[in-house]
Amino acid sequence: MAEVLILNASYEPLQLVSLARAMRLIVTGKAEVLETTDRPLRFATGAMAEPLVLRLFTYVMTRRRLHRPAVSRGRVFTRDREACQYCGATPGRARLTLDHVLPRAQGGATTWENIVACCGPCNARKADRTPEQAGMRLRSAPRQPTVLRLVSADLDRHAAWARYGFCG
Ligand SMILES: [Zn+2]
Numbered sequence: 001m002a003e004v005l006i007l008n009a010s011y012e013p014l015q016l017v018s019l020a021r022a023m024r025l026i027v028t029g030k031a032e033v034l035e036t037t038d039r040p041l042r043f044a045t046g047a048m049a050e051p052l053v054l055r056l057f058t059y060v061m062t063r064r065r066l067h068r069p070a071v072s073r074g075r076v077f078t079r080d081r082e083a084c085q086y087c088g089a090t091p092g093r094a095r096l097t098l099d100h101v102l103p104r105a106q107g108g109a110t111t112w113e114n115i116v117a118c119c120g121p122c123n124a125r126k127a128d129r130t131p132e133q134a135g136m137r138l139r140s141a142p143r144q145p146t147v148l149r150l151v152s153a154d155l156d157r158h159a160a161w162a163r164y165g166f167c168g
Pocket of ligand 1: 085121
């Protein structure tokens with residue numbers, strides 16, 4: 001799923017938004033396009049390059065979103081560098097699944113600290129058990145990433161973001 005990096009008027013990174021939300025910021029005149037991919041988006045009325053980085057015209061004070069990005073499938077895969085957090089396999093985004101470390105059946109929540117990327121075989125092996133119950137070990141404790149960390153993890157696919165100093 002395409003995500004677009006939003007910069008504050010001061011060029012600080014604010015948050016990642018969906019392409020649809022980014023398009024609304026552009027057509028309502030709230031943001032300018034700084035970087036695009038080379039993929040064109042086509043409309044009935046014409047075409048434009050797919051945006052990758054936008055800058056808001058108005059300075060936004062809140063920094064909460066920068067530190068608390070919402071959990072989503074794509075972001076968990078990005079945080080975990082598209083690797084199964086049990087065996088390290090990298091079968092690609094399309095074949096990765098999400099695993100609740102403490103299973104939902106045992107009251108596990110959908111939070112950054114309880115969700116990891118997981119390959120199909122590990123998911124089948126773990127089933128509705130905790131890692132301890134299944135005799136499996138997490139490679140690292142899952143944590144909530146900052147938007148900056150998500151962005152820097154995504155640099156391979158979005159090299160343009162690096163030009164705004166997000167190399168970490
Ligand atoms: Zn695995």
